[in-house]
Amino acid sequence: MSDPVLYVIATPIGNLGDLSERAIRVLSQVDLIAAEDTRHSGRLMAHFNIKVPMISVHDHNESQRIELILKHLAKGHSIALVSDAGTPLISDPGYILVRSVREAGYRVSPVPGCCAFIAALSASGLPSDRFMFYGFLPAKRVSRVRTLNQWVDETSTLIFYESTIVYSTV
Structure with missing residues (x-):
């Protein structure tokens, strides 16, 4: 990964087997993971033997983390944004961050996967x-x-x- 990118990565809702190969690859290669709850995401990363530094980005600190994330992107680093389960921004933190990263001119790339309401709708x-x-x-x-x-x-x-x-x- 050469150009700085913020990856918005969907994580499993309940079954770890739902994490895509691409998500695992991207999570393993980014420079930083911005997680809604680092303790929760830490268990996911440990399961897949992903050893990338993490910071918390949640409802109560999202605005304060923007400057730090933009500094990482300015250094050429790529970052993954993950929520506790499902797709970030879908009733989870990340909107303010993604908007700010886009406004600063950096690329935001989704890594699709689990989304609780889509999964529920498909089986309803x-x-x-x-x-x-x-x-x-x-x-x-x-x-x-x-x-x-x-x-x-x-x-x-x-x-x-x-x-x-x-x-x-x-």
Whole structure:
């Protein structure tokens, strides 16, 4: 890899076998991995024996990491952006970073793979010729109902993410 590139790499949702050969090759060859959670991604890298330095880039520090990443790119380094599972930017951090890298004139290259809503849609039996992806609904009931009411007349398949909280009595 000679020209500096920010690779946006999809990672497995649950099965490590879903990581593509290309993703493994790129992750092994970049100079730096920007991970949503370095502990989580560290286990993935260890599984594939990838020994590339990592930094965290998540919702709470993404804006602060832009300058550091742009400095790496200016030095000719290539960087991989990964989220905990699935495709970065799809209801995960990365939008601000990718926009800033593009605005600075650097190439951004996707390495496709897992995307939870596409995987779910493909196995759902719901119409997939027209669909709309919203992401996470608001957490508060009033806002959630207001948002859902905006879509009541939509005839396309609607896809929303939902966080599940599991409570234990133990």
